[in-house]
Amino acid sequence: MAVGALAGALALAGCGGGNDAGTSAGGAGAAAGGAGSTGAVAVKNVDGVGMALVDSAGKTLYFTDQDTAGSIKCTAACLGFWFPASGNGVAGGAVAGLSTVHRPDNGQDQLTFEGKPLYTFKLDTGPGQHEGQNAQDSFGGTTFTWHAATTSAAAPTTTEAPPANTGGGYGY
Template identity: 50%
Template sequence: MKPWFVAVLTLALLAACGQNAAVSTRTVAGIGTVLTDSSGKTLYFADQEAGGKVVCTASCLAIWQPVIATSDPVSGNVPGKLATVKRPDNGKSQVTYDGKPLYTFQVDGGPGDAKGNAAKDTFGGVSFSWHAATTGGAAPDNGGGSGGTTY
């Protein structure tokens, strides 16, 4: 059975059980196995949020959307640790992977896109370096990122 099929089947079963199936995986060319949200979009983290400290707030959220948990995050095939951290701006629980808060990228068109990998931008005086979250940690810099704040 193909790994992507297992991931889709696992998500369907977890959703049918009424659990929060927030994170799964898929293979993205040039990057490897990336974490995805329930709709298949690539998930990212920023170096500046090491240790679970959320600093992407306000205008940053127009480009980087936090993955919000409605219950404890569940995964059928992600090898790292899923948990949550309370956001300082609205008190919602944001999903983390190995302590790193996770986001989707507004510019990604859908499943399989990873345009935010190696992106660098600045919001509220904080310079961010973004990486696609992979099962091996950070994705390699494949030159696919935006490289600046012009999206």
């Protein structure tokens, strides 16, 4: 239910801010009061998500299915909610798959994990929050699905019951 409310709030906000002609991609996040995350990346257990990448402030790092290192689609109004992660340090040892990509829209470098550009989320106001997990929103005609960047260090935790076995006892 919270994800649905979040998606509705983002859709309304996205509709209101999507027509700002002349807003630079880099200025959208700054104007919204949020700068992109900077500094070292660490792996922390984020309750309800599992072992996730976090920035130096402990904020969860996210990726979207629609972005790839070669095609960044979160630009303009999208950057008012999703702030590109920057920096090059890794806290507490190496994180396999961490790199950077040069953003074509504003010329800045952005951290990537396994080729996916990383972001922090405006509604995550402190460490350990994950309001952007599985969020969906739409900017510039593109619908985005967001996920916390998790590692294989531990399986994500969940409170949902496993699906009922409807295979008739045949092991399917």
